[in-house]
Amino acid sequence: xxxxxxxxxxxxxxxxxxxxxxxxxxxxxxxxxxxxxxxxxxxxxxxxxxxxxxxxxxxxxxxxxxxxxxxxxxxx
Numbered sequence: 136x137x138x139x140x141x142x143x144x145x146x147x148x149x150x151x152x153x154x155x156x157x158x159x160x161x162x163x164x165x166x167x168x169x170x171x172x173x174x175x176x177x178x179x180x181x182x183x184x185x186x187x188x189x190x191x192x193x194x195x196x197x198x199x200x201x202x203x204x205x206x207x208x209x210x211x
Contacts, residue, residue: 137208141199154210162203172200 143149161168176182179197181189 137206141196154208156206156208159205159207160203161205165201165203168200172197 140149173179178192180191183189
């Protein structure tokens with residue numbers, strides 16, 4: 136399941152000899168996916184106000200999970 140892989144540069148070559156994957160439909164569960172992500176406020180908001188550098192997941196990164204499918208990968 137690619138999470139941080141979405142943040143790699145487009146020209147990044149991964150050391151996978153043979154790979155494949157599946158696009159798994161999750162459309163009926165979008166509301167639950169959104170609620171699950173929103174439940175992690177420390178990752179999606181600036182709720183930790185005393186942090187030296189406030190941090191949270193960027194909106195463009197979160198949008199990758201707001202799709203009616205999940206991408207599952209396998210190698211070899």
